[in-house]
Amino acid sequence: MTERKSDSHELGSHPDWSPPASTVGVLGWMRANLFSSPLNFGLTALGLWLIYQIVPPIINWAFIDAIWSGDSPDACRNEGGGPKAAACWIYIDHWFNYLMYGLYPKTEQWRINSAYILLLGGMIPLFIPSFKYKGWISVFLLFVFPVIAYFLFAGGSFDLAIVETPLWGGLFLTLVIAITGIVVSLPIGIVLALGRRSDMPIVRALCVGFIELWRGVPLITVLFMSSVMFPLFLPEGMNFDKLIRALVGVALFSAAYMAEVVRGGLQAIPKGQTEAAGALGLSYWKTMGLIILPQALKMVIPGIVNTFIGLFKDTTLVLIIGLFDFLGVIQATFTNPEWGGFHTTGYVFAAFIYWCFCFSMSRYSMHLEKKLHTGH
Amino acid sequence: MAEEILETQKPAKPPIWNDPVYRALFFQALVLGGVIFLGYTLVSNTLHNLERQGIASGFGFMKTTAGFSILMNLIDYTESDSYFRAFVVALLNTLLVAAIGIFFATIFGFLVGVARLSNNWLLSKMAAVYIETLRNIPLLLQIFFWYFGVLRQLPQPKQSVMLWDSFFLNNRGLYSPAPVPEEGFAFIIWSIVAAIIIIYFMARWAHKRQADTGQQFHTVYVSIGIIIGLPFIAAVLTGFPMTWEYPTLQGFNYKDGLSLIPELVSLSLALSLYTATFIAEIVRAGITAVSHGQTEAAYAVGLRPGPTLRLVVIPQALRVIIPPLTSQYLNLTKNSSLAAAIAYPDLVLVFAGTVLMQTGQAVEVIAITMGVYLTISLLISAFMNWYNNKMALVER
Incomplete structure (x- = not known):
């Protein structure tokens, strides 16, 4: 850097002065973003104080003081018998199989694992942009995979032992309910959305009534209804097990939400598209199936993913009607006289697993939204 | 002559099975018939099943004595009161927790939403972390955490946490003068x-x-x-x-004073913290939707920052904020039904739980419960439509 001459007024080219040190680099960034005004200074101090209050105790609890090894629950207890004020990770280790599969027999768990592998194997190509056969893969995942999974999980054919649904539980049951809910509710939702936008008054009224009815009541009343009223609706002697009744309730409930998402997509397609298709002589179903729905559904994929996130979180409610989903099995472990009582560890672990699923899905939906946003 | 030409130019009438008008009529008749048949089957099955179980249908049971006590009642209620009175008590409890939740969720949501937009990097990131964490954890899990993980782990009444000798916190609840x-x-x-x-x-x-x-x-x-x-x-x-x-320790617990049961505290805490994340995102979207040119224009005509915010930015942001905000209020009210999981005596626990169990009147009880929630949501959406019409931009 050349020496600055303050009294220099000579014409000609001069080297650029470097910017003041307080406006560039780390210092400049801090001045602009943390300490730009007295108010900001105070807010930064408040934030730092909050972080100091919250973060170190959490790190202590989860890592430093936590109990990582040992094989009896006594390692996690004080002399008095109460749980220590730290995470008891051996408790998770002890219950891990139960948390993942519920009471599903250990010798049969390969069936669940192979379905997981099939599902993941099917989903990976969907994330590769240059992969060509995405349509076929989606059809496989939506229509063929559920059938395969049903025969794998329930057994009873192909030399597989029958596993009764009361034995299903843990994260496995959560995934079964969430995925069944979304797979069943998508076609019903599409039909309802088309019905709501139909020209036929009776069809439209029925669809509006159905959608608003389910959207107006909480899921828990729907689950209560499915568990106490379905048996009354059915003819004498006919009965379903508890899981199927809950699945019907969840599917009908999410179908109403799905219908509103799909309707949003249908409304976004200009009317000219329908008119053009009509002018070409396409029938209603051909217009919808070949022209409108492919565009509308592509547009609402983020909305569908968001509905799925909501549904995934709502599956926890089935524990109220006595099914042992992931949160249900966590609750069940607390009542165990030997290994129970580690509430905080259990809830934090459950929260972490749910968070991982929901957060990754919401990021994916945001990414899709950006990718599909081809407007201005 | 001219009429003849017109006659020949008229399009040939399609056969009746291809005429759109008749097709629509036929299709609707088919759907309606299907729905009526389904409804008839369900109703006749239900009546048959009820008769077989010896349950008399009808709403007469609402007048009979309930015979169970309710943990929390805002109006006088004893075991000898009728089921109808129990229903009112439960409904009031639901409305109470919804009102508390809406109040705190709104305040906290607005604060976090504004913090998310703050030009203070640290504050904005902390708000983002809060939103992204709590939004992605199921509400029921959060309620369980606050109830079983925190409030039920508090000390016994004898070792209560005391504040200024007038507020007492223990595992039976919060007591205040x-x-x-x-x-x-x-x-x-x-x-x-x-x-x-x-x-x-x-x-x-x-x-x-x-x-x-x-x-x-x-x-x-x-x-x-x-x-x-x-x-x-x-x-x-x-x-x-x-x-x-002042609350005083008598026997095993505090008497007198105001008491908040832990079920109510944990439920309203979880509901407000969870819903606040959604409200924060709505507020952020609303404020960013008002273009910066509006603020600049307001400054250019000589408004100071306060009036600019009050007269220019907020009225326009509210137009974007209010509709989704109302549906969040609705969600919160519906989510308050999760009370049943921690035994807070709300509509679902008392009515769809205890009353249903005692009377066996499944159809009536579930219909009333759903009807209440449906009425609330229809009222809120009617309000929302009215507000939308009032606030909608008047376009030329």
Whole structure:
């Protein structure tokens, strides 16, 4: 850097002065973003104080003081018998199989694992942009995979032992309910959305009534209804097990939400598209199936993913009607006289697993939204 | 001649099975028939099943004695009251938790939403972490965490956490002093009512004067003065007719004073913290939707930052914020039904749980429960539509 001459007024080219040190680099960034005004200074101090209050105790609890090894629950207890004020990770280790599969027999768990592998194997190509056969893969995942999974999980054919649904539980049951809910509710939702936008008054009224009815009541009343009223609706002697009744309730409930998402997509397609298709002589179903729905559904994929996130979180409610989903099995472990009582560890672990699923899905939906946003 | 040509140019009538009008009629008749048949089957099955189980249908059971007690009741209720009274108690409990949740979720949501937009990097990131964490954890899990993980782990009543010797926190709930009105207290209430009426007319007068003459009036400061001053003067005149009743430890728990059961505390805490994340995102979207040019234009015509926010930015942001905000309120009300999982005596627990179990009137009880929630949501959406129409941009 050349020496600055303050009294220099000579014409000609001069080297650029470097910017003041307080406006560039780390210092400049801090001045602009943390300490730009007295108010900001105070807010930064408040934030730092909050972080100091919250973060170190959490790190202590989860890592430093936590109990990582040992094989009896006594390692996690004080002399008095109460749980220590730290995470008891051996408790998770002890219950891990139960948390993942519920009471599903250990010798049969390969069936669940192979379905997981099939599902993941099917989903990976969907994330590769240059992969060509995405349509076929989606059809496989939506229509063929559920059938395969049903025969794998329930057994009873192909030399597989029958596993009764009361034995299903843990994260496995959560995934079964969430995925069944979304797979069943998508076609019903599409039909309802088309019905709501139909020209036929009776069809439209029925669809509006159905959608608003389910959207107006909480899921828990729907689950209560499915568990106490379905048996009354059915003819004498006919009965379903508890899981199927809950699945019907969840599917009908999410179908109403799905219908509103799909309707949003249908409304976004200009009317000219329908008119053009009509002018070409396409029938209603051909217009919808070949022209409108492919565009509308592509547009609402983020909305569908968001509905799925909501549904995934709502599956926890089935524990109220006595099914042992992931949160249900966590609750069940607390009542165990030997290994129970580690509430905080259990809830934090459950929260972490749910968070991982929901957060990754919401990021994916945001990414899709950006990718599909081809407007201005 | 001309008529003949027209006759020949008329399009040939399609056969009846290809005519759109008849097709629509036929299709609708088919759907309606299917629905009626389905409904008939369900109703006849249900009636048959009820008859077989010996349950008389009808709403007569609402008048019979309930015979169970409810943990928390806002209006008088004893075991000898009818099922209808129990229903009202439960409904009030639901509305109470929804109102508390909405109140705190709104305040906290607005604060976090504004913090998310702050130009202070640290604050904005902390708000983002809060939103992204709590939004992606199921609400029921959060309720369980607060109830079983925190509040039920608090010490026994004898070792309560004390604040200023008047607030007590233990695993049975939060206890605080209760105000006990004495003679003359009604005078203070009336003075508050009078203050509100005075403020209303003063604001109208000030608005009219500003519209006529352009002169401004310090409505806000004067209103604050009136709403605090008038009741204070009334209190001084009547000699502070109110005492505090402090909770005292009697036997195994505190008696007297105001008590908040842990079920209510954990439920409203979880509901407000969870819903606040959604409200924060709505507020952020609403404020960013008002283009910065509006603020610049307001500055250019000489408005100071305060009036700019109050008269230009907020009214436009509210147009974007209110509709999704209402649906979040609705969600919160519906989510308050998760109370059943931690035994807070709300509509679902008391009515769809206990009453259903005792009477076996599944159809009626579920129908009433769903009907209540449906009514609330229809009322809220009717309000939302009215507001939308009122606030919608008047387009040429």
